[in-house]
Amino acid sequence: MSEVIKNYIVRENEDYIVNMGPQHPSTHGVLRLELVLSGETVKQVVPHIGYIHRGIEKMCEYDTYKQIVHLTDRMDYLSAHINNEAVCLLVENALEIEVPERVKYIRVVLDELTRIASHQLWWSAYGMDLGALTAFFYGMRDREKILDIFEESFGSRLLHSFNTPGGLMHDVHPNFQKHAMEFVKYFRKKLPEYKQLLTDNVIFRNRTQGIGVMSRETAIAYGVTGPSGRGSGFSCDVRKIAPYGVYDQLEFEQILYEQGDSFARYMVRMKEMEQSLNIIEQAVDKITDGPFTAKVKPIIKLPEGEYYQRVETARGELGVYVVSDGKKFPYRVRFRSPNFSNLFVLNTIARGHLIADLVAISGSLDLVIPDIDR
Amino acid sequence: MNDHIYDFSQLTRHIDESLRAAMSPTWAVVVELVIIGLVFLTFYALLGLFLVYAERKVCALMQNRIGPNRVGKWGLLQTIADLLKLLTKELVYIERADKFLFNLAPFIVIIASFMAIAAIPFAKGLQAIDLNIGIFYIIAVTSVGVIGILIGGWASNSKYSLIGAMRSGAQVISYELSVGLSLLSVVIFSGSMQLSEIIRSQADGWWIFKGHIPAFIAFLIYLVAATAEINRGPFDLAEAESELTAGFHTEYSGIKFAFFFLAEYINMFIVASIATTMFLGGWLPLHIDHWAAFNRVMDYIPSIVWFFAKTFFIIYVIMWFKWTFPRLRIDQLLTLEWKYLLPLNLINTIVIAFIVMMGWHF
Amino acid sequence: MKSNEELVKYFTDLLPHAQVSEGKQYVEIVVDLDKWHETAKTLAECELKFDFMVDITAVDYIPKFMIVCHLTSTTTRDFIVLKTYIEDRDNPTIDTLSDIWPTAEFQEREIYDLFGIRFNNHPDLRRLFLEDDYGYPLRKDFRDDINMIELKN
Numbered sequence: 001m002s003e004v005i006k007n008y009i010v011r012e013n014e015d016y017i018v019n020m021g022p023q024h025p026s027t028h029g030v031l032r033l034e035l036v037l038s039g040e041t042v043k044q045v046v047p048h049i050g051y052i053h054r055g056i057e058k059m060c061e062y063d064t065y066k067q068i069v070h071l072t073d074r075m076d077y078l079s080a081h082i083n084n085e086a087v088c089l090l091v092e093n094a095l096e097i098e099v100p101e102r103v104k105y106i107r108v109v110l111d112e113l114t115r116i117a118s119h120q121l122w123w124s125a126y127g128m129d130l131g132a133l134t135a136f137f138y139g140m141r142d143r144e145k146i147l148d149i150f151e152e153s154f155g156s157r158l159l160h161s162f163n164t165p166g167g168l169m170h171d172v173h174p175n176f177q178k179h180a181m182e183f184v185k186y187f188r189k190k191l192p193e194y195k196q197l198l199t200d201n202v203i204f205r206n207r208t209q210g211i212g213v214m215s216r217e218t219a220i221a222y223g224v225t226g227p228s229g230r231g232s233g234f235s236c237d238v239r240k241i242a243p244y245g246v247y248d249q250l251e252f253e254q255i256l257y258e259q260g261d262s263f264a265r266y267m268v269r270m271k272e273m274e275q276s277l278n279i280i281e282q283a284v285d286k287i288t289d290g291p292f293t294a295k296v297k298p299i300i301k302l303p304e305g306e307y308y309q310r311v312e313t314a315r316g317e318l319g320v321y322v323v324s325d326g327k328k329f330p331y332r333v334r335f336r337s338p339n340f341s342n343l344f345v346l347n348t349i350a351r352g353h354l355i356a357d358l359v360a361i362s363g364s365l366d367l368v369i370p371d372i373d374r
Numbered sequence: 375m376n377d378h379i380y381d382f383s384q385l386t387r388h389i390d391e392s393l394r395a396a397m398s399p400t401w402a403v404v405v406e407l408v409i410i411g412l413v414f415l416t417f418y419a420l421l422g423l424f425l426v427y428a429e430r431k432v433c434a435l436m437q438n439r440i441g442p443n444r445v446g447k448w449g450l451l452q453t454i455a456d457l458l459k460l461l462t463k464e465l466v467y468i469e470r471a472d473k474f475l476f477n478l479a480p481f482i483v484i485i486a487s488f489m490a491i492a493a494i495p496f497a498k499g500l501q502a503i504d505l506n507i508g509i510f511y512i513i514a515v516t517s518v519g520v521i522g523i524l525i526g527g528w529a530s531n532s533k534y535s536l537i538g539a540m541r542s543g544a545q546v547i548s549y550e551l552s553v554g555l556s557l558l559s560v561v562i563f564s565g566s567m568q569l570s571e572i573i574r575s576q577a578d579g580w581w582i583f584k585g586h587i588p589a590f591i592a593f594l595i596y597l598v599a600a601t602a603e604i605n606r607g608p609f610d611l612a613e614a615e616s617e618l619t620a621g622f623h624t625e626y627s628g629i630k631f632a633f634f635f636l637a638e639y640i641n642m643f644i645v646a647s648i649a650t651t652m653f654l655g656g657w658l659p660l661h662i663d664h665w666a667a668f669n670r671v672m673d674y675i676p677s678i679v680w681f682f683a684k685t686f687f688i689i690y691v692i693m694w695f696k697w698t699f700p701r702l703r704i705d706q707l708l709t710l711e712w713k714y715l716l717p718l719n720l721i722n723t724i725v726i727a728f729i730v731m732m733g734w735h736f
Numbered sequence: 737m738k739s740n741e742e743l744v745k746y747f748t749d750l751l752p753h754a755q756v757s758e759g760k761q762y763v764e765i766v767v768d769l770d771k772w773h774e775t776a777k778t779l780a781e782c783e784l785k786f787d788f789m790v791d792i793t794a795v796d797y798i799p800k801f802m803i804v805c806h807l808t809s810t811t812t813r814d815f816i817v818l819k820t821y822i823e824d825r826d827n828p829t830i831d832t833l834s835d836i837w838p839t840a841e842f843q844e845r846e847i848y849d850l851f852g853i854r855f856n857n858h859p860d861l862r863r864l865f866l867e868d869d870y871g872y873p874l875r876k877d878f879r880d881d882i883n884m885i886e887l888k889n
Contacts, residue, residue: 018533026616040537040704050865057850058873093761129616131607131701137437197698203608204700220788220810223839234810236788241813305760308806308817310790319791319806332874336791336806344842355537356703359617373865 015043022051026129026359029369033346033362040354045347053373060333065091065165065300068333072320073159075337076371078118079313081110084163086320089244090309091165092294094302094324102290103167104246108283109180110162111245112276116187117146118314119269119276122366126266127198129363130207135198142190149179165300167293177284184277184284191274199270208263212349212361215260222348223341226316227272228365231265233258238312246286252279262364269366301328315339315366339371382678383499410502414491418640423453425639428686429693436697463628468530471625475529480626480633482522487640489515494647495569497657497678508569509561512648513554516603519637520546523605523612526634527622538621541704542605542612548711549609552599555719559585559592559726560652573656579663580655586734588726593653595719597691600645602707604638607696611704646688650681654688657681737813738784747816750782751775762806764817772820773831776805779818780836784809786816789837792844794851796876799825801853805833822853832858850874 016039021032030051036044056075060068065087072083085107092099120143127135147157153173154160162169198204214224219232229236237254239247255271257264302324309320316338323332342365350358389409393402427442427450434441442449468476493508493515495501505511520543527539561567563585564575575581581589602609613621623634650656657677661669702710738746743763747756754775755766767775779786786807795802801822808815822828832855834841842864844855849864852872863870871878 016533018537025619040541053865055873127700131610131614131616132699133433133607134437134697137439141438198700201700203702203706206706207700207703221838223789223837236810242815306804306817308761317790321791321793321804321806323795332795334791334793336793340842340846341839344839354703354705355617356611356614356701 020358026363027369028125028363028367031343031367031369031372033358035355035358037355040356042350042353042355042358045350045358047343047346049343049369049372051373052370054370056374057333057335060330062329064328065302065330068330069164070161072335073161074370075335075374076313076315076318076339076368077159078121078368079114079315079318080159081107081114081162082311082313083318084161085111085245086309086311086318088163088165089311090307090320090322091300091302093309094305094307094322095165095296095300097166097294097296099167099294100290100292101246101286102288103292103294105283105287106168106172106176106292107163108246108250109280109287112279112283113146113149113180113183115314116273116276117143119273120146122269122314123194123198126363126366129359130204132198132201132204135194138190138193138197142187145183145186149176149183152176152179164293164296166296167291171292177287180280180284184280187273187277191270194270199266205263207356207360208266208364209259209261211262211353211357212364213259213261214345214349218345218348219260222345224316224345224365225341226313226338226366227255227268228265228342228345229316230255231257231268231364232260236317238310238317242310244309244311246283250279250282252276262360265364265366299328301326302330313338315368315371316342335374337371337374339367339369343367343372381498386499410492414488414502418488418491421643422636422639423457425643425689426453426456426635428689429639432690432693433697436694457632460629460632465630466625466627468532468625471531472529475525476625477630479522479526479529480630480637482525483519483637484522484633484640486515486517486519486522487637487644489518490644491640493569494644495573495651495656496647496681497676500678501570504568504570506566506568509557509567509572509648509652512644513550513557516641516644517546517550519641522637523622526626527612530622530625532625534618534620535622535624538612538614538618538624541614542622544704545605545609545611545707546603548708549599549602552595552711552715552719553603555716555723556592556596556599557648557652559589559723562723562726562730563589565730569651569656573651573658576655576658579661580653580658582653585726586729588722588729589653591718591722592726593649595715595722596649596653597688599711599715600649601692601695602711604641604645606638606642606692608699608701609707610696610701611707614701616701642689642692643685646685646692647681649688650684654684656684743814743816746784751778759817762815762817764819766819766821769820769822769830772803773833773836776818776833776836779807779816784812784814786814787811787837789833789839789843790815792833792840792847794847794853794874796851796874797821798876799823801825801828801851803830803847803853828853829856830854831856834858 016037018035018037019032020035021027022030027033032048034046034048035042056071059071069084069087072087073080075083120139124136124139150160151157153176154162214232216233219229219234225236233256235254235256240254252275255268255275257268304324304326307322311318318338319336321334322330325331346362350361393405431441442452445451445455490512492502493505493512523542524539527535560572560581563581564572566572582593605612623631626634657680659672659675659680661672740758740763744756744758747765751765753767753771757764786809788808788810790806790808792805795804803820803822805818807818822830830853832844834844841859844858845862845864847853848855848861849866850872851874855861
C-alpha cells in the first residue's frame with residue numbers, strides 16, 4: 001500500500017474532534033467513533049470498542065462444548081443460528097459424527113431464514129440511517145414473518161440456540177416446511193416494494209453511489225468478508241469456497257459486485273436475499289423424515305488438537321478456533337468475528353467524505369457491535 | 375353571486391363598532407389588539423396540537439401502522455398528553471452553555487412564526503393585518519426563525535448542535551432565494567404584494583391554472599424550497615437524527631424543546647398557507663368556467679373551509695415527502711439549490727415577466 | 737487448490753527453516769520466533785500468494801505462548817496455519833505482521849490486550865477492549881478476585 005494510514009488520532013490545531021457514540025443512533029450499538037473533522041469533512045475515524053466486551057472467549061474455557069453453543073448466540077445476535085452451527089460443525093467434524101440428512105437440510109433452511117431476517121433488519125436500519133424512516137417498518141413487517149416461524153418451532157424469536165452438537169435440540173414444528181414455503185412466496189412478492197422504496201430512489205442512489213469505495217485489494221488486506229467484501233468483488237462466500245453442511249448440493253450464486261461503493265454493498269445484500277429464497281425453496285423439499293439428532297455422548301470431549309471451522313454468517317466469515325487438551329472444557333476458544341475486521345476498514349474508506357457519508361458507509365458495512373467486542 | 379355570505383368582515387366590523395361605541399378609540403384599538411392576540415394564541419396552540427397529531431397519523435398511514443389510538447377517541451388527546459409530559463419535564467441545565475442565548479433561542483424561533491401568521495388571510499375578511507407589502511413581510515419575518523436556530527445551536531456549547539445550526543444557516547439562506555423568486559412570479563402576475571389583492575386577482579382562476587406552465591413550475595419550486603426552508607425531511611439536515619443525534623436542539627429539553635417542535639409545525643402551516651394564498655387562490659372556492667351550477671355549489675362552502683382544505687392538502691404533501699424520501703446530504707442540498715433551482719427560477723421569472731408583458735395569461 | 741501433501745512438499749522447499757506438518761485439518765507451519773516476520777513475508781509473496789489473513793491469535797501454553805495465524809489465498813483457496821512460540825513469559829515480544837496484512841494491526845492489538853504480548857514495530861499498540869491497568873485475562877494464570885469465572889473440579 002502506498003499511503004500509510006494511521007489509525008490513531010493525529011491532532012492538528014484546526015481539527016474539530018467529535019465523539020460519535022457510544023450512544024448514537026447510527027452506530028447501532030455501543031460503538032464509539034472518534035471523528036476528526038475539518039468542517040463537515042471527515043479526516044479520520046478512530047473506532048473505540050470494548051463497551052460490550054463480555055469475555056466470551058474466556059468464558060468458553062470454563063464451559064462444555066454444548067454450553068459454548070449458547071454463548072455464540074450472544075455475539076452476532078442477528079446470525080444467532082449460524083453462529084451456533086459453527087461450533088456444532090466443529091464438534092461434529094472433530095468427533096466425526098454423522099449428522100442425519102434431515103438435520104442438515106433443516107439447518108440450511110434456518111441458516112438462510114436467519115440470513116434473510118438479518119438482511120431485512122439491516123435494510124430497515126439502513127433506510128433509517130439515510131433518513132428514510134418508512135423503510136424501517138417495511139423491513140420489520142416482513143422480518144416478523146420469519147420470527148414467527150422461529151417462534152413456532154423453537155419458542156424463541158431471536159436467540160434460539162436450537163443447534164446442538166450432533167443435530168437439533170428437538171424436532172421442528174410439523175408446520176415448519178409449510179410456513180417456510182409460504183414465507184418464500186410472500187417475500188418474493190414483497191421484494192419489489194423494497195426496490196420501489198429505496199433502491200430506485202434518486203436521493204438514495206445519490207447518497208450511496210460512489211460513496212466509501214473499497215477496492216478489492218483493500219477488502220482483502222483488511223479481511224473484509226461477507227456482503228461488504230463481495231461488494232468489492234472479493235469472492236469470499238464460505239458457502240462456495242469451503243462448503244459446509246449441504247451447501248455444495250444446492251444451487252445458488254455468489255453475488256459479486258465490482259464497484260465497491262456503498263450501493264454495491266447494498267445491492268449484494270438485496271440480491272443475496274433472493275438467492276437465500278432460492279436455497280430455502282430447494283432445501284425445504286429435501287427435508288426427509290428421520291431423526292432430529294445423531295447419538296452424541298452427554299459429555300463431549302474432543303481429542304487433543306486444534307480445530308478450525310469457517311462458516312458464512314450474514315455479515316461475513318466466522319471462524320471458530322478451538323484448542324483441546326482432551327478434557328471436557330476446551331483449552332482455548334477463539335472466534336474470528338466478521339464484524340471485527342469489517343469495522344476497522346472504516347477509517348480507510350470513510351476519510352475525505354462528509355459526516356452524512358460516514359453514516360451511509362458504516363451502515364453499509366452492517367456492523368453488529370456485540371460481535372466486535374465478544 | 376353571494377359574495378356576502380360567510381364574510382367575516384361584517385363580524386369584525388360589528389365588533390369594532392361596538393367597541394368604539396363603548397370606549398375611547400385608543401382603548402378600542404388596545405382591546406382589539408388583545409382580542410386578536412388571544413385568538414391567535416389559542417389558534418396557534420390548537421393548530422400545533424392538531425398538526426402534531428396529523429403528522430403522526432399521516433406517518434402511520436405511510437408506515438402501515440395505526441398511529442396514536444389510546445388517549446381519547448382515535449388518539450385525539452395524545453398530543454395534549456404529550457404536551458403535559460413536556461411541560462412537567464425537567465429543563466436540563468447545561469454547564470458552560472451561554473445561558474442567556476440558550477434560553478432566548480426558542481423564543482426567537484416561536485416569535486418569528488407567530489409574527490408571520492398575523493398576515494395570513496384565513497378567510498374573506500379574516501386577516502389581522504393586511505399590509506400592502508404582505509408577502510414581503512412574511513418572507514422577511516419567517517427568515518428570522520433561522521437566527522433562533524443558529525443562536526440555539528451555538529449557545530448549547532455542543533458540537534453536534536453547532537454543526538446542525540451551521541447546516542441550518544447555510545440551508546435556509548440558500549433556499550430563501552428560491553422561495554422569494556418563486557413567490558415573485560405570482561407578484562409579477564398579480565401586480566401586487568398585498569395578500570388580499572393577490573387573492574382578488576385570482577377570482578377568475580387560480581394562478582396555478584392561469585399562469586400556464588411557468589406558474590406551475592414556480593409552484594413546484596416553491597414547494598421544494600419551502601420544505602427545505604422549514605428544515606423538514608428530506609431536507610431535515612439541521613436535525614438529521616441519524617447523523618447529529620438531534621442537531622440544533624440536541625441539548626434542549628422540556629418545554630424549550632417543545633417550542634422548537636411547535637415552531638416547526640407552525641412554520642409548515644405558514645408555508646402551506648402561503649402556497650395556498652399565492653398559487654391556489656387562498657380562500658376562494660374552485661370555479662370552473664361555464665359550469666354555473668357547479669360554481670354555485672362551490673360558493674356555498676365557506677371560504678374558511680376552502681382555505682384550510684387547501685392548506686392541509688399542501689401540508690399532507692409536505693408530510694408525504696418527509697416520510698418517503700431519504701435525507702439529502704449537505705452538498706447535494708446546496709447543489710440542488712444553486713445549480714438547479716436558482717437558474718431555473720431566474721429563467722422562469724423572466725418568462726413570466728415576458729408573458730405578463732405580452733398579456734398572454736388568462 | 738492443492739492437497740495437503742502437495743502443500744507440505746511445496747512449503748518444505750520454500751521454507752527450509754520451518755517445520756511443516758500435515759496437521760489434522762490444514763497444513764501447519766511452525767517457525768522460530770526470529771523467522772516469524774520473514775516467513776510471513778515469504779508466504780505473502782510466494783506464488784500461492786497468501787494475501788488474506790483470516791485470523792491471528794495466541795494460545796497460552798504455560799509457560800510459553802503460541803501465536804497462531806490462519807492464512808488463506810484468495811486465488812488458489814489454500815488454507816494454512818502458521819505458528820510460532822514465545823518462550824519469554826515475563827516480557828513476550830514478537831514482530832508485527834501489520835505491515836504485510838493491515839488487518840493484523842487490530843487483531844494484534846486484541847492479542848496485546850488479552851495476553852500482554854508486545855508487538856515490535858506495531859503502529860498503534862494500545863489496549864483494545866479493556867482498561868490500561870487491567871490484567872491480561874486470557875493468560876491461564878490470570879486471577880480476578882472480584883468476578884470469578886473459575887470452576888473447581
